[in-house]
Amino acid sequence: MTTDIHNTRNNHQNPETAAMDQLSKNNLSDQIFHLISEKIVHNVLKPGETIYETQISKELGVSRSPVRDALRMLEQIWLVERTPKGSYQVRELSMEKIQHLYETANVIYQFAFAKAAENIRPNDGVELKKLMTQLESSLDGNDFERYITNVTIMGHKILKIAGNPMIERIAIELMPTAERIQWASITSMPDQLKTVVTHIRRGYDFIIQQKPEAAAAAFKDFCTAHVQVVMDGLTQTAEKTATGQ
Template sequence: MKFKPLENLDEQVAEYLSNRIIRGQLSPGERILETKLARELGVSRGPIRGALRILENKRLVKLVPRRGAQVSELSVSFIDRLYDILIELLALATRKAAQNRTRKDLTQIRRSLSKIEACALKGDTYDYYNAIFEFFVVKIEAARDPLLARLLRDLEPSARRIQFASLARRKEDLKRNVVYFEDAVKYIEEGNAALASKVIREYSQNEKEFALNNTRTHIKK
């Protein structure tokens, strides 16, 4: 058993803020005041500053020297660009997963695929996305590439934020999407890196278009 190093306050505060931003409880552009937040959470400003630096890496806040922190914007162009990058990196991760997966990875991937299928059937959009993220986490683990894993983990909160914002309108087409995952798993099992990454690329491209359409009509810019 491998133990994760204990978190310090920096990371706990980061986790707290991250959740609030993803769920939209803190709106884009809103200022985050160190003093106020420190008072609210009952800690000093040191950990708050550490947390803000962590969130800066995850693109959840924007830090300007001497001017403080604000929740980063979620514009159409940002979504556009984020997905462009995710498409490439997820395709790369899928390729590597197809090449490096062990038998143990495959059972885990199968298991998380079942979870996606179950959520799609139930039409539970929130859990569906959780299952999807879990699927990607397992797959990235199988890719055996810690650098890529970290890059994707840093981008994940932004993706979650976008998807959280469009949850309400995502009821119908879940089952249609599941096919992508079923295909991807099939190709990963076969070790067919080219086809596996192609399928994920198509899936991500679709997600991008959904997110863009949804955002253009419901959110600003």
């Protein structure tokens, strides 16, 4: 792996100090998992790039065991995969895999939006309203990182309101890959993204109004529009790369 795994976005902070500060808390495997997953999601670790247990353990000053556990966890949520030689590499993002993700998300979240509309309580509505406002405001300044974070947080909240732990677990496993796809695509499509978010607003409104079928339909519209933005964004990025722009 050519990228220093503990190099953080806070450039003023010593990378080794920053990494070890993060690793000082709780479970080492979980901390290493989050360090690596963030690098993959933000495309610091590129598709197809090899990740070496020995190098990571040396960089972070830990044994190979928690690194190995972290990589297995990343494999379970489809961010990395084993190579024929037994090492790990960052999974490629093919159009087919992206389509599969959105098909799965469409099924899961139509259910979640409908159940949330059935189960919502007044205090849930207050929290969702706050999240919806934050989500919409993040696009006013093209703050894509805040947008992606808010989409994820709102997804977590709707899953909690829906109240099905099995569905919630599957959805949470998909979230890092969903964030990775968004980082790779939507940052070049701000105007289209604003249109897409209107479907989330409709879904939110129908959840508040306790209209399950309408809430599910609104998420389907969001998913259909969002996957088109993603595909257009990836195509645009590929064309720029091909022409050297």
